[in-house]
Amino acid sequence: MDSEVQIELLAGQRKAIKQAIKDEEHRPHPDDLVLHDLKRQKLALKDQIHDIETHH
Template sequence: MGQANSHIAALSKRHEALEMKIEAETHRPHPDDVRLHELKKQKLKLKDTIYAH
């Protein structure tokens, strides 16, 4: 069970890092919509993986 918790913690950390990247991109003078879309897609996929455990 400990290994599963550490895996979820690692996924959560990656999810948080993606959130920070999305936030940074959103606040740029000219946000890259394609990059934002990809980051949000990655974040959603991670969220789904986390909640599947």
């Protein structure tokens, strides 16, 4: 797969996770475990994007 396409897909996933984090934070009783997992996923996607950008 072309690295630009792969970056776009990962960036789209990261954007969706950012929105999920916002949604969870604005709930009356945010779940800390859910937030932690979402933030971990977001960071993993950021790392993947960085790896692709630096190796291609």
